[in-house]
Amino acid sequence: MASETPSSGTWFGSAEKVGRLRGRIFKWTCLGATVLTLALMLVFLLYVANDAFRPFSADPGWLATMGLTVVVPIALLAGYYYRRDRSAGQVAYTALGLPVLVALASGGLWLLFRHIVSPREWFVLVVSIVVAGGLVVGHSRVRHDAVTERLVVTVLVPLLVVVGIPTVLPGLGQFLYLLPVLPNALFSLILGFVLPVAAIVGWRVRAVRDADRDGAIAAGITVAGGLAGLGLGPLVGIHPTSWFVFAAPIVGALVVYVEHVVRNDKGLSGLAFPVVVVAGVFAGLAVTQLLGFAGPDAWLNMDFLTSAHDTDPSEAGIYPTLVGSVLILLVIVLSAFPVGIGAAIYLEEYATSQGRFGTVMELIQVNIANLAGVPSIVYGVLGLAIFINLIGMGRGTAVVAGFTVGLLILPIVIISTQEAIRAVPDSHRQASYAMGATKWQTVRNVVLPESLAGIFTGTILALGRAIGETAPLLMIGIPATVRIAPDSFLSRTGAMPRQIFSWSTQITTEFRYGVLAAGVVTLLVVLLTMNAAAIVLRNRSQQTQ
Amino acid sequence: MTPTDPSPDRNQRRVATDGGVSTTDDAESTSDPTEADGDSEKLVDVSSSFTVSDDDEDRPQAAETAIETRDLDVYYGDEQALQSVSMEIPEKQVTALIGPSGCGKSTFLRCLNRMNDLIDIANVDGEVRFEGKNIYDEDVDPVALRRKIGMVFQQPNPFPKSIYDNVAFGLEVQDEAVTDETVRRALERAALLEEVDGRLDESGLELSGGQQQRLCIARAIAPDPEVILMDEPASALDPVATSKIEDLIADLSEEYTVIIVTHNMQQAARISDKTAVFLTGGELVEYDDTKDIFENPDNQRVEDYITGKFG
Numbered sequence: 020m021a022s023e024t025p026s027s028g029t030w031f032g033s034a035e036k037v038g039r040l041r042g043r044i045f046k047w048t049c050l051g052a053t054v055l056t057l058a059l060m061l062v063f064l065l066y067v068a069n070d071a072f073r074p075f076s077a078d079p080g081w082l083a084t085m086g087l088t089v090v091v092p093i094a095l096l097a098g099y100y101y102r103r104d105r106s107a108g109q110v111a112y113t114a115l116g117l118p119v120l121v122a123l124a125s126g127g128l129w130l131l132f133r134h135i136v137s138p139r140e141w142f143v144l145v146v147s148i149v150v151a152g153g154l155v156v157g158h159s160r161v162r163h164d165a166v167t168e169r170l171v172v173t174v175l176v177p178l179l180v181v182v183g184i185p186t187v188l189p190g191l192g193q194f195l196y197l198l199p200v201l202p203n204a205l206f207s208l209i210l211g212f213v214l215p216v217a218a219i220v221g222w223r224v225r226a227v228r229d230a231d232r233d234g235a236i237a238a239g240i241t242v243a244g245g246l247a248g249l250g251l252g253p254l255v256g257i258h259p260t261s262w263f264v265f266a267a268p269i270v271g272a273l274v275v276y277v278e279h280v281v282r283n284d285k286g287l288s289g290l291a292f293p294v295v296v297v298a299g300v301f302a303g304l305a306v307t308q309l310l311g312f313a314g315p316d317a318w319l320n321m322d323f324l325t326s327a328h329d330t331d332p333s334e335a336g337i338y339p340t341l342v343g344s345v346l347i348l349l350v351i352v353l354s355a356f357p358v359g360i361g362a363a364i365y366l367e368e369y370a371t372s373q374g375r376f377g378t379v380m381e382l383i384q385v386n387i388a389n390l391a392g393v394p395s396i397v398y399g400v401l402g403l404a405i406f407i408n409l410i411g412m413g414r415g416t417a418v419v420a421g422f423t424v425g426l427l428i429l430p431i432v433i434i435s436t437q438e439a440i441r442a443v444p445d446s447h448r449q450a451s452y453a454m455g456a457t458k459w460q461t462v463r464n465v466v467l468p469e470s471l472a473g474i475f476t477g478t479i480l481a482l483g484r485a486i487g488e489t490a491p492l493l494m495i496g497i498p499a500t501v502r503i504a505p506d507s508f509l510s511r512t513g514a515m516p517r518q519i520f521s522w523s524t525q526i527t528t529e530f531r532y533g534v535l536a537a538g539v540v541t542l543l544v545v546l547l548t549m550n551a552a553a554i555v556l557r558n559r560s561q562q563t564q
Numbered sequence: 565m566t567p568t569d570p571s572p573d574r575n576q577r578r579v580a581t582d583g584g585v586s587t588t589d590d591a592e593s594t595s596d597p598t599e600a601d602g603d604s605e606k607l608v609d610v611s612s613s614f615t616v617s618d619d620d621e622d623r624p625q626a627a628e629t630a631i632e633t634r635d636l637d638v639y640y641g642d643e644q645a646l647q648s649v650s651m652e653i654p655e656k657q658v659t660a661l662i663g664p665s666g667c668g669k670s671t672f673l674r675c676l677n678r679m680n681d682l683i684d685i686a687n688v689d690g691e692v693r694f695e696g697k698n699i700y701d702e703d704v705d706p707v708a709l710r711r712k713i714g715m716v717f718q719q720p721n722p723f724p725k726s727i728y729d730n731v732a733f734g735l736e737v738q739d740e741a742v743t744d745e746t747v748r749r750a751l752e753r754a755a756l757l758e759e760v761d762g763r764l765d766e767s768g769l770e771l772s773g774g775q776q777q778r779l780c781i782a783r784a785i786a787p788d789p790e791v792i793l794m795d796e797p798a799s800a801l802d803p804v805a806t807s808k809i810e811d812l813i814a815d816l817s818e819e820y821t822v823i824i825v826t827h828n829m830q831q832a833a834r835i836s837d838k839t840a841v842f843l844t845g846g847e848l849v850e851y852d853d854t855k856d857i858f859e860n861p862d863n864q865r866v867e868d869y870i871t872g873k874f875g
Contacts, residue, residue: 452679453717454733455709
């Protein structure tokens with residue numbers, strides 16, 4: 020530079036010397052691609068939401084009232100959080116999102132209680148598990164040093180107590196059924212669900228606050244929230260058992276979260292957000308009712324969620340297939356997750372990269388990456404060939420559907436779990452080994468606790484992929500429409516994406532636009548809530564590390 | 565104890581650093597370069613025949629040997645990282661390993677608790693005798709060995725757990741009873757208890773770098789090992805934190821055999837009783853009492869290295 024004589028007089032800021040045009044064009048092109056993606060997503064979502072909710076079918080007065088009571092306060096609060104208190108904004112969306120997420124999970128549980136496990140069976144199961152857990156803990160207290168014996172006890176006792184030996188010795192549950200007095204459904208759920216949830220909440224609060232009294236208070240609030248259903252439920256037309264299943268977890272989660280916010284004393288004002296939203300909705304509904312404004316004639320409403328398919332579009336609903344999807348998800352969680360996480364742990368922590376065995380492992384690794392890209396219809400054929408034709412399981416059952424879609428997301432689970440495990444710093448493993456820890460102790464005490472949040476994130480995202488898969492369901496004979504919800508994992512079941520696909524082929528236009536859109540939105544809400552949970556979990560784990 | 569004002573008894577043990585090292589006629593007269601490799605007998609001779617001129621040395625001269633290596637070779641794949649290193653490391657003293665980067669001093673340290681086993685391509689030849697047993701024998705479980713020989717790393721690496729759980733970790737994995745008392749005693753011996761008392765349930769990651777390193781030392785000494793290996797424990801720390809760690813090492817050597825790798829020659833001179841100088845290629849060039857190494861090295865290359873002409 021120094022040797023060049025500046026001919027133009029100024030060496031700074033001359034466009035000829037420092038060419039930036041190509042860089043600028045590149046930057047704007049990339050921005051364009053981003054905007055295009057987002058815009059397409061937004062247009063699609065608005066389009067579907069418009070079809071599903073039909074907001075413009077409502078009275079203008081209804082829209083105005085709701086806008087005043089719900090949208091305006093939300094916008095004002097959001098603006099306040101954005102300007103004044105960013106951490107309160109974070110608290111606000113968590114405080115609103117957490118109950119929604121828990122409600123969704125409770126909804127799945129409610130479906131199970133209604134169709135698969137009766138409250139009484141659940142109660143017996145909980146008692147058996149508690150007894151088995153007590154026996155295992157008791158054994159480890161009495162015989163602390165007998166490591167091998169404890170291993171046998173930990174595996175065998177729960178099996179014996181909960182399942183028993185088929186045809187020889189019934190499990191504890193069988194004996195409990197012989198009791199002359201068993202609690203009815205209501206008390207079964209209080210004892211087997213509300214109280215355990217409250218116990219977990221109380222134990223957690225007690226652990227973080229290190230005070231018995233606070234734990235007891237937290238548990239008490241949870242129990243009160245659950246039992247309020249006995250009085251309030253009939254008033255608002257909700258059966259007390261349903262109230263228990265939804266209210267206890269939601270109240271419990273809120274108690275834990277509010278305690279967390281209050282203890283950290285950061286963003287307290289964010290807690291006002293969910294209160295304002297809920298109050299706004301109720302106020303709006305009350306005012307519109309009073310003034311006689313009609314709400315929108317939405318396709319997606321309570322009737323849609325609680326009724327089965329019907330030849331009349333206005334009567335059609337998604338309920339049985341919703342139950343089916345929940346069952347399929349449960350099968351996936353219980354089958355694909357343990358296998359996938361186990362395989363990932365082996366590949367990351369145990370498999371060597373040396374010698375002939377190392378070559379085999381490398382081959383497996385490459386193939387797992389390839390399997391993640393295999394078209395889903397191929398997995399459908401695989402499921403049909405193996406589970407139905409070879410093993411002879413029933414066509415279109417939740418088990419077969421869960422196994423097949425589980426197979427499909429297995430590579431995704433393995434790869435994301437491997438990434439989570441790889442994110443654990445090697446220095447922590449070294450530290451553990453240098454302390455004289457065995458491989459198992461290192462994996463158990465260092466690697467798994469540190470990668471757990473990452474593993475959850477990856478698996479939840481994989482589950483989101485699973486819930487929308489349609490092609491494999493077509494191959495393994497999931498029925499196009501079902502009118503009755505499945506009552507076991509082995510009965511024929513519907514699934515949401517399959518139902519949506521069959522609505523798209525109906526001749527009536529209302530099916531192809533309204534009902535279809537309502538189904539898509541239902542599916543999207545479930546999926547997006549799960550993804551949001553995964554993202555929040557990931558952010559939290561990044562903050563703590 | 566404040567970091568800038570070390571306790572007097574440590575001053576006594578300190579050896580003159582820069583002043584003593586400056587080249588004199590005396591140093592040049594010992595021009596006969598001693599070849600260290602493969603000559604363990606000679607090394608023993610050197611250390612036992614040495615007599616201190618200053619009488620403020622508070623260490624017994626003929627200390628028991630804690631660890632002895634014989635003709636130790638290490639290969640990473642085809643590359644040789646250590647060449648036939650033989651040395652005897654005295655019990656309950658501080659032994660410093662110094663030398664330029666890549667000279668094999670960390671490799672040597674990691675041989676002593678078989679951490680090199682974790683590197684697939686590492687290959688160890690020769691013997692390391694610890695409590696009368698070659699630790700590379702078939703019947704030695706590296707896990708059992710590491711329970712006797714603790715280690716502290718260059719970067720502070722506490723687990724993302726509470727301070728209490730960090731210290732309790734070693735006790736737990738070694739199936740020893742975890743009591744508040746043992747945890748507190750380990751923290752106290754690592755000179756950390758005063759600073760963290762009352763917040764033992766906070767995350768170990770919330771401590772400062774120097775505190776984290778002392779937490780790692782507390783974690784290493786909680787299960788009460790025989791030997792503590794330190795791989796440049798202060799190189800990632802500021803001078804104040806470094807000084808605290810150095811004070812701590814001096815205290816620890818009353819109970820433990822401490823072997824420390826360091827890049828910092830002043831540090832080696834300050835804190836160690838014996839010093840081993842490794843030079844390029846994984847060769848142990850000179851091993852002697854720290855005073856001799858820094859004041860009157862036998863080997864010209866060692867002298868060049870210490871005076872900064874090389875390395």
